Amino acid sequence: MNMQFDVEFLLGHMNYWLFVVLMMTGLYIVVARGNLLKKIVGLNIFQAAVFMLYISMGKISGGTAPIATGNPDEIYSNPLPHVLILTAIVVGIATTSLGLALIVRINESYGTIEEDEILELDRIKSDEEIEKLKTEASNSK
Amino acid sequence: MELALTILLFVALVATALTIALVRRLFAVVMLSGVFSLLSALLFVLMDAVDVAFTEAAVGAGISSVLMLGTIALTARSEKRPERYSLVPLAVVLLTGGVLIYGTLDMPNFGAADAPVQLHVGPDYIRKTPEDIDVPNIVTAVLASYRGFDTLGEVTVVFTAGLGVVLLISGLGRRIRRRREGAD
Numbered sequence: 001m002n003m004q005f006d007v008e009f010l011l012g013h014m015n016y017w018l019f020v021v022l023m024m025t026g027l028y029i030v031v032a033r034g035n036l037l038k039k040i041v042g043l044n045i046f047q048a049a050v051f052m053l054y055i056s057m058g059k060i061s062g063g064t065a066p067i068a069t070g071n072p073d074e075i076y077s078n079p080l081p082h083v084l085i086l087t088a089i090v091v092g093i094a095t096t097s098l099g100l101a102l103i104v105r106i107n108e109s110y111g112t113i114e115e116d117e118i119l120e121l122d123r124i125k126s127d128e129e130i131e132k133l134k135t136e137a138s139n140s141k
Numbered sequence: 142m143e144l145a146l147t148i149l150l151f152v153a154l155v156a157t158a159l160t161i162a163l164v165r166r167l168f169a170v171v172m173l174s175g176v177f178s179l180l181s182a183l184l185f186v187l188m189d190a191v192d193v194a195f196t197e198a199a200v201g202a203g204i205s206s207v208l209m210l211g212t213i214a215l216t217a218r219s220e221k222r223p224e225r226y227s228l229v230p231l232a233v234v235l236l237t238g239g240v241l242i243y244g245t246l247d248m249p250n251f252g253a254a255d256a257p258v259q260l261h262v263g264p265d266y267i268r269k270t271p272e273d274i275d276v277p278n279i280v281t282a283v284l285a286s287y288r289g290f291d292t293l294g295e296v297t298v299v300f301t302a303g304l305g306v307v308l309l310i311s312g313l314g315r316r317i318r319r320r321r322e323g324a325d
Contacts, residue, residue, distance in 0.1 A: 011144070012250025017242055018151045024238040025158040032230035035220040037167055037212060041174045044205065045158050048181045048197075055190045060259060061252030065189045066279040068271050075254070077189035078263040079279040085193050086284060087295050093200045094302035100212045101306040107216040108313065114221045 015056050023049035034115040036103045040096060047092050051085045058082065143187065150184045165220045171209040178202040192280045215313075 026049060029042025058078035066079035107113050110121055157177045161170055178201025185194035249256035266283055274282040284292055 008250065012253070013245055013248065015147065015251045016245040016248060018155075020238050020241045020245070022151075022154055022158060023241070024234045025155065025162065027237065028230055028234045029158075029162050031233060032227070033162065033220070034223060035167070035217075037209065037216070038161075038170055038220060041161055041170055041209070044174060044201070045161070045177060048177065048201070051193070051197075052181060052184060052188075055185055055188050055193060056251060057256070057258050058190070058263075059188045059252050060254045063189060063254075065191045066267065067191075068277040068279065076267050076279070078259055079266060079283060080263050081258070082190045082193050082280045083283045083288065085190070086196055086280070087291065089193070089196050089200055090295055091298055093205055094299045096205055097208050098302045098305050098309075100208050101309040103212055104215050104313065105309045108316070113216050116224075117221070 016053065019049050019053040019056070022052070036106065036113045036115065037100075039115075040099045040103070043099075044092070044096060047088075051088060054081045054085050146187060147184070150180055150187070154180050154184070165222065167213045167218055167220060168210075170220075171206055171213065174209070175202040175206040178205070192278070 023046055026042045026044070026046030029045065030039050033039060033042065058081035060075055060077050063075040063077040066076040066082065068076075103113055106118065110118050112118060112121075154177065157173055157180065161173045161177070164170055164173065178197055181201070182194040182198040185191075185197060249258075253259075266287070267279055270276065270279045270282045274286050276282045276286070
């Protein structure tokens with residue numbers, strides 16, 4: 001790779017690095033926090049950071065929003081990333097609402113929305129089943 | 142000026158995200174995620190994406206906040222304090238972030254007019270939309286006319302998600318009422 005770390009390079013890439021910081025904050029919430037609702041919020045933060053990264057690629061310095069003004073010399077930012085991200089936002093809210101419905105359903109079955117408590121309940125349940133199978137096997141002998 | 146605004150918004154966004162990670166009351170988490178959406182809408186305006194900005198403000202700060210408030214009303218109000226802290230997630234996140242930053246190093250500068258993105262089909266859409274579609278907003282023209290079928294597919298996705306939500310939580314009120322009667 002042929003590049004030099006000067007002020008122009010730093011200013012031109014600072015945005016991307018800030019998006020990465022935001023993205024990683026979202027990922028950290030998803031991985032490290034056990035509360036299911038908080039995981040969904042973390043996923044939304046991650047998603048928003050990806051949207052920002054995408055939109056920033058379409059920006060042209062000195063350009064304006066891609067709405068035709070009639071002035072032939074006008075510079076417009078690229079409208080295609082905007083279209084893609086509009087679709088992504090709507091699909092994002094669809095997946096968020098599905099995730100929230102799953103949380104409500106999990107809370108109904110387990111009585112909790114904390115990941116470690118759910119895993120603990122599952123472990124107790126499977127231990128009980130193993131015990132039951134063992135007693136059945138020893139009775140049939 | 143624009144640079145100063147961008148940095149200011151970023152400081153606010155990162156502070157909001159970190160507070161979301163630390164706060165335990167879920168009501169505060171939901172409100173902060175609304176704040177996050179509004180701040181990111183401001184950033185979208187700064188990057189000329191006005192359509193994206195108002196969709197993000199309406200969907201991110203509006204609808205998703207309402208849905209999350211409904212969820213915490215039906216489930217729990219606060220997050221449990223974790224019994225132990227692990228360094229593994231932090232390591233994973235730092236590693237991933239490092240790789241992503243390495244990946245940005247050969248990207249074109251922010252705002253460059255000669256970036257590969259700006260030289261392919263984008264200018265064609267900008268040039269032809271006023272003649273082809275006669276709608277001043279190019280984003281709307283691409284979304285509803287040039288790529289109308291994609292938008293139809295998106296509607297299908299939203300419909301499927303709505304169907305999933307209905308199937309998952311239908312009868313919830315009835316079951317809760319029955320359980321209450323059983324407890325009495």
